[in-house]
Amino acid sequence: MRGDGAGSGSYEYLSCQKTTRMIWNLTSSYTDKSNEASMVSASLIVFALAALFFNLNLFSGISDVGAILDPKVRVILSKALSLFLPVMSYLFSEAKNAGAAASAAGGSTGSLELELSLRARLILVWMLLVELLRKKVEEIRMEAWHAGTVERAGRVAWLGSLVFFNLRAAGRKAVFGILWTLCAAKLVQRMTYTEVGKRSFAYGKNAKLVISYMAQMLQNDAEVELEHHPHGCHGGDELLRRCKYLVMGEEVLVIEPINSGYRITGDIDAVTTVGKIWTLAESDHLLASLDMDHRLRRLCVSFALFKLLRRSFERLPLMTEAETRHCRDLLFRGLYAGAGDGDGGGAEALFEVMSDEANFVAEYYHSVVPVVLASPFFLLANYVLLPLVVLVLCLVVVVLCGNGDVLFSLRSIESDNYTMSSGGVATMARCLLRAVATSPAAFFTAIDLSITSLLFLVLVYEEVWEFVVFLLSNWFMVSLLHAYASSNARWRDSAAFRWAIRRILWARSKMLSHHGLRFKQFSVLSSCRLSLTLPAAVSLALAILPAVSVPCQVKQSIAEYMAKSLYDGGDGMSAVAEHPELLPFCASGGGGGGGVGVVEVILTWHIATAILEEKCPPAASQSDDAIVARTLSRYMAYLVAFHPELLPGNQDSTELVFQAMNDELKQVLGFWGYHLRPLLMLMLRRTRRFECDMVVMAGVAERRPASKQQQQEMTVLQKGAALGRALVEKAGRDGAGGGVWKVVGDVWVELAVEVAPASDEERVMGHRKVLPEGGEFVTVLWALAVHTGISRRLAVTLTPPDTMDRV
Known part of the structure; x- marks a missing residue:
């Protein structure tokens, strides 16, 4: 011893x-x-x-x-x-x-x-x-x-x-x-x-292939539908069961390239479609038990829609009228109507699909992990076979460094590197710890x-985490569903596969965030104004502005409005059509283009909504309408202040409109009241109501413009203050808010849908740019507008009829 x-x-x-x-x-x-x-x-x-x-x-x-x-x-x-x-x-x-x-x-x-x-x-x-x-x-x-x-x-x-x-x-x-x-x-x-x-036709060339496929698929479907169902149309889950949108495996369909794209085979049994997944999930015992909430089925719908949306980012021909009509029916008559249960379930399903689609787009163009290639084969090749090949190469390098002498090479690794010897690192650490205080x-x-x-x-850690992200990604889950749908019954009954897919779904439920759609909130009257004094990139990086989950009331209101606009017609649905005293405040105030007009309307109604919220809090019966109005108002103001590139019109003009409003607000509140609002509220007992009164006074002189000329002479802040006073008076006449909050909420829903559609390259690239930053709610609305064929002409224009006639 x-x-x-x-x-x-x-x-x-x-x-x-x-x-x-x-x-x-x-x-x-x-x-x-x-x-x-x-x-x-x-x-x-x-x-x-x-x-x-x-x-x-x-x-x-x-x-x-x-x-x-x-x-x-x-x-x-x-x-x-x-x-x-x-x-x-x-x-x-x-x-x-x-x-x-x-x-x-x-x-x-x-x-x-x-x-x-x-x-x-x-x-x-x-x-x-x-x-x-x-x-x-x-x-x-x-x-x-x-x-x-x-x-x-x-x-x-x-x-x-x-x-x-x-x-x-x-x-x-x-x-x-x-x-x-x-x-x-x-x-x-x-x-x-x-x-x-x-x-690959499955990745880089996929968007062009999908264009050719959709044209042929719609033509075949039209012929079959005319032959078997000449007088009726399907809806709900039946529409999803018949959906032939591509999920995976379409690369086998290509026969040869032609001038118009690709010639493809008419046999689609070898590929996985939305309808095949939907039908299999209803008939297969394993998938039925794993997808009771339809989450996996909707994930495949999102993946199929992502393939359709890629053409917008890659300067390819946009969806045709027939494609948008078909996609519109799939989303609203199939997904939205099929999942509707009276409590907003259809809207939740619709926006869940669109949110997952936005995530697919973001990861395809901005991923640092190879999730785009995710599949069981890639898992084997990249994380099993490739490490073995690299290990062999490392052994070859070791042998070559020893001039071919294997034993000498292995022994020299330990003898020439003290830290590689057994116990060398631990002993060295102890010796260093003893001497570190004195030397x-x-x-x-x-x-x-x-x-x-x-x-x-x-x-x-990075290598391990990359593997975890790969396994838990939506891409790998879709590829597993594709492999399961394409395999024979014997492979589907494999105990190993059943165990693996259950473990992956369990890990996804524990590790993946389920916050859903979120948007930032900003108010020109109550938010921290430090966010405006700093550059926009710095303010967003410091997370000064709060981000909240998109309320289900907002999703439901937007989905209902879009469905009515698409199927019942958008004319005459303006929220203020029955309130002539509010119509002048919806008119654009010039400035060189409709985009600036929309921004002016946004800021006008944002200021008015903040005043109404402070002076006439909503009653319990108006809480849902107030939530829609308040959250959309603050989100649209956030877009104007921090993401003008996502709004219609010239970005520079939008920034000028907002800057002019902000400068006038400084004059109304004063330097100290604008920059040191929290301190003054603490020391002088100023309240938000006091500030709202100061803003309202700015619009007292011209509360109700009688003509377009008078309206144009008013600033955005004055119009917002005058509108706020008018809404407060209207709420007082109606008693306890009456239908005012309903009107304001409907206006914000219309504005949100109004600014969503875009086909110009500048705004499309703007949406692509914000995707890796977490995305924006308006990007989800834009994708929904692309798929359903909504344009700014379909969305209700809030300009009064007499102004429209003059234009």
């Missing part, structure tokens, strides 16, 4: 001696004052990156299981990483030269005379690990890959030259060679993703090694 203890103590003593020499080698460059700044800079740069990656992976993983990295974070990381390699290459060269100078001064000779210093090797490790982590920032695009990939290939080639032309010891070259092999494998992997996806050199060494360990942990 004593001998064992003595041997253990002797081993630890020798290990601490090695640690001491390592500390000296690692920190010797700090003693050279000329290199001190560069050495400290290297540690600080990598520490900042390691901390950023650690927080990014940890907190994004806890908050949500997603395949999209926030664009603002991605921009910051990409800019930092673009400077990382040149800076670290310079610091590597400095450390290499310092090590060579120290070796020459010490008179060292021998075959390892030119071996890199420990400091240079540590910097090289950091460079390799950060290159492996870089994929967290890079989107996977099914488009041209040459620009980004060539740049990354250059970085990988440069790192390879640093590894294989600077390291001499076989064990060290093998370890660094393994890291470089992983970098090269990730590069080839990303190139394969994009190249295969770009050439500055040990402290700096502990910092550098902690940075390296943190990078390794983040790398492992």
Whole structure:
């Protein structure tokens, strides 16, 4: 026993001696004052990156299981990483030269005379690990890959030259060679993703294929319907059972390319359609038990609609009138009517489908994880076979570094790398902890090694989290349903498949967020005005504005209004048609285009709604209408202030209108009342009612404009104040609010539908831009308008009839 203890103590003593020499080698460059700044800079740069990656992976993983990295974070990381390699290459060269100078001064000779210093090797490790982590920032695009990939290939080639032309010891070259092999494998992997996806009919060419398919499908359906059902139409679930929209497997339909697109086969039994999934979920015992709430069926509908929506983003011909008519019936007469149960279930189902579709679009164009390619085959190829291939390549690199001697190569890995030896890391950590309090050199060494360990942990975490995101993604779930629907009965009865799909659905229910649709709320009279003084990107990044779930009352009201507009006609449905005293406030006030007019109407009714809310709180019977009015009012004001590119008309004109209103509000409230409202409310006991009174006074002079000329002379704030006073008076006459809140709520529903449709490229690209930021509710409405053929002419125009005649 004593001998064992003595041997253990002797081993630890020798290990601490090695640690001491390592500390000296690692920190010797700090003693050279000329290199001190560069050495400290290297540690600080990598520490900042390691901390950023650690927080990014940890907190994004806890908050949500997603395949999209926030664009603002991605921009910051990409800019930092673009400077990382040149800076670290310079610091590597400095450390290499310092090590060579120290070796020459010490008179060292021998075959390892030119071996890199420990400091240079540590910097090289950091460079390799950060290159492996870089994929967290890079989107996977099914488009041209040459620009980004060539740049990354250059970085990988440069790192390879640093590894294989600077390291001499076989064990060290093998370890660094393994890291470089992983970098090269990730590069080839990303190139394969994009190249295969770009050439595939299932991904890159899918939008063009779907156009050809839809044209043929609608023609065949029209002939069959005319033959078998000449006088009637289907609705509810029956319409969904007959739906032939593509879900997966359509690449097998292509016969040959032709001028108008692709010639496809008429046999669609080999592909998975919405109708096939819907029918199977009703007849198959497993799917029926797993999809009692129709969530999986609706997910397939969302995926099929996503394929139709892609043409809007890829400058392809838009949906034809026949396609929009068919899609309109599917969504409103099938999904909306079929799920309706009197309590808004149809609206919830409709917006759930559209929200999932928006997520599919966002992940297709902005994903940093290969969820787009998700399938059981890709799972096997990418996460089982590819690691085996990379493992073989790493073994080949190890053997080549040892000049073909396998045993020598494996032994040299441990002998040339102290941290790779058994117990080496634990012993080194204990020795460092003992010396860190008394030795500055040990402290700096502990910092550098902690940075390296943190990078390794983040790398492992990222790989595991990517696999989790892949398994739990909607893409993989749809691919599983496709595989299940396409397989034979024997495979469907497989106990392994049943166990796997149940476990995945259980994990999805526990880990995926179910917040549903959310939108931000902003009020020009009550929200924090710090959000307006800061740049819009900063305000949104700091989450100053509250985000709330879209109320079910809002979904129900919009769905009802759109259904009536599409099937019953939109003429004469204006919310203020029976209230002539409110019509002038719905007229646009010039400014060079209808877009500016819509923005003026939004701001006018937003100010009036805030005044009505403060001076005439809704009664219990009006709570639903008040929720619709209040939340939509604040959301539309948020769009005007922070996302004018999503609204109709010229973005610059919209910004000018809002800025003029904001400047006038500063004059009405005063500098202190505008900028220090919370402080004044606390010190002077100012209330929101007091501020509303000040705003109302701004519109007293011209409460009810009698002519268009007088209306145009009023500012937006004055019109909002005058309208607010008129609504308050009307509520007082009706008693307890009467139908005022119903009118205001209907106006906001009409405005929301009015601004949603868009076909111009600027606004479409605006919707694509906001998708990775979490998306916007108006983007969901826009997608719904695209599918159902709603245009701004269909939406009810709030301009009075006499003004319309003049125009």
